[in-house]
Amino acid sequence: MWMTDSHLSRRALLRYGAYGAGAAALAGTAASWDRLTGADIPGRDDGSLVVATLGSAFDPAAVQALSAGFRKLHPDVPLRVNAVQAVDWSDFFAKILTQIAAGTAPDLVYVATEGVQLFAQRLGVPLDRWVRRDAAELREYFADVHPSLVESMMYEGSLHQLPVEFNAADMYLNRQVLNRAGAGFPPADWTRDDFTALLREMKRSSDSHFTPYFWTNRLWGGVVPWLFDNGTNLLAESRAPGGSWLWDTFYPAADRAGRGGGFRWTTPQATSARVEETYDYLASLIQEDLCTRPEGGNGTNLVGVFSTGRVGVTPAGGFWAGGLHLAGMKANAYDVQYFPRWRTQRMQFGAAGYAMLRTSKKQDAAWEFIKYAARKDVMTELFTANQTTPARRSMLTAGRYRETGPTRWQVFYDTLDKFPDTGPIPAPPQVAEVTDVLLKYTGTALASPRSVAPALRRMQGDLEQAMERAL
């Protein structure tokens, strides 16, 4: 420390003046500069068309093929596929939103049903004008894709994505367990009571380490398919007006009947009699030891326990055929059937496609990529291992499922074709909160006896708050 007299020398005055001027200049520069974003980092914004995909959705070879084919078709459009690693769709959307907040928004994002309305409402661009413009080119695509999948990608009358894959929740049954129980494979029109009776037979014929029915507590494939089956939903479901521009252009009268401008999920109805009845049914299965209390997560350990015969039945989609094959399960060791009929036999699905972000400065190029990714030859190259169900009906063939199974592979697309009321999981723009509330109170409702009604009352309150809250 040095001593300073109360009066400054001329030199000191000049020095402090220079410091002050420097600081003021720095502050002024900082204040007048546009907000620095991640895009200002050298090398970040190289002018490429950036496509963000869920890291685990496609294998690296398929991504390379996807990129190479597009570059060949559009050599003037540099393309960068950014595979974002995430454990599930919710985690994926969180990471995409972080990129957007950092100023490095991609041009296209691979979005599943869980995020369709969130992206459409806040971030996305309707594809209507491009679809109208290229209608002739797209006619073949729409003729191959079920209208329910297309409708699930619409929001308030506009189309936001072209679906390229989907997964409906069907029932996978282990044939080894069925044989052990002396039970035949259930018919397509089996009922909920048939299902319960089958679980009891499986339980009787197995040891204490066996679980007849296993399910995971999540939005897709958790309690929701049972709600659909019982003719209800977590949120009141209706259709937005509009959309006739698309239906009239691409679908015959029979297919477009009753279609609208996309789904609306509004009033929570967790305390309705049918929702409570559904939870009571699942609670009764737990009480009877016919299924476990549902755990959270993505059911990664399920492949192992199903393929080794420690689980008899579980809900899953076409994506599981590839998973079971990789786990070493023979094509004829399992098979798939529709959900059993309760009040209805309506089933649920989730779909995915590319959403264009409104911040994109390359929207025409982005549209070219969307069209390219929906082509049959491109999808065939991308979806080789049966890790999902292609959205194009013509891609589901006996050859595709010969090695992996199941024998009844037609069930995957017939879930849409034979049950046209099969619909998407409820995913309003507030989907994150809705999912959190659903998972939380499903866990509570089924964690101990007689807790269904109180848990559903609390679920209703929290859902009402979530739906009232503007994003």
Place this chain on the structure above:
Amino acid sequence: MTNTQISAGRARSASAPPAVSVRPPARERGTRLLTALFLTPTIVGIVVFTVVPIVGSIVLSFFDWNVIDPPSFAGGANYREIASDSTVLVSFRNTLVFMVLAVALQLVIALSLALTLNGRMPGWLRSVFRSAFFFPLVLSAASISVVMKYLFNQDFGVVNWLIGLFGIAPVPWLTSEHGAMATVIIVYVWQQFGFSFLLFVGGLNNIPKEIHEAAALDGATGPRKHLAITLPLLSPTLLVASVVGIINALQVFEQPYVLTDGGPGDSTRTVVMVIYERAFEQLRFGEASAVGVLLFVLIMAVTAVQFRLSRRFVHYQ
């Protein structure tokens, strides 16, 4: 600065004309510059990665921000919202219960093992145990939790299979409220106690043998020796272990997030989980920041109380 310089300065200011600044000698200026140069990276790091985020969080807690739209000033609305939010309140309760149980268990296990290893034992065996106890700490908490989730699965887990060999019915480790909290604590303590254990081993080695020998001459043996001699002399280490343990426990996230996702219901939802969910899943960054600020205050308060109490219970040699 030397006394001569101070005297010279005083003398000059008293007798000589004013308006003259006394500059330090060149060598001292060089030393100061060098000191500043060495400190700058640390200070810049602390400012950029600690001070700015803390101040930013406090400011953000008074705004509504969803990442997509610009932030809008909300006053104290976020704090009013979380004060009446049962999930937030339960998460604070869960975190406090977790902290008390996990830290107590961690300290007891670590201290017991350190005392055991401090006894007569071959050197190589002691090294093996030390490495084994410390090893879980170097592993990723998320990876451990994924593996533990398999082990504690009610139907297919190894743990229930093992206890089943003794005729015990399967325990719903992860799917019942008490079971889930107990499992999260077990997994956390298993991974974390190695740090406290190492601290205690170091602390025990620092206690002079002469004190134990003198105590033995006075007739103090076994538990009495530990209570009267070892623990008081180990109290500074205990303070450090408990402060670090409590701060870590109050920020627990990976284990409940992977093992139970906060469930069943809210039974294992912790404060940091709520911050993550509000911010990155529900895009309510203002509310998440408000919860973060409250956690920050809680950690500061608990730590302050610990240091206050340490004046009475911690004995330095």
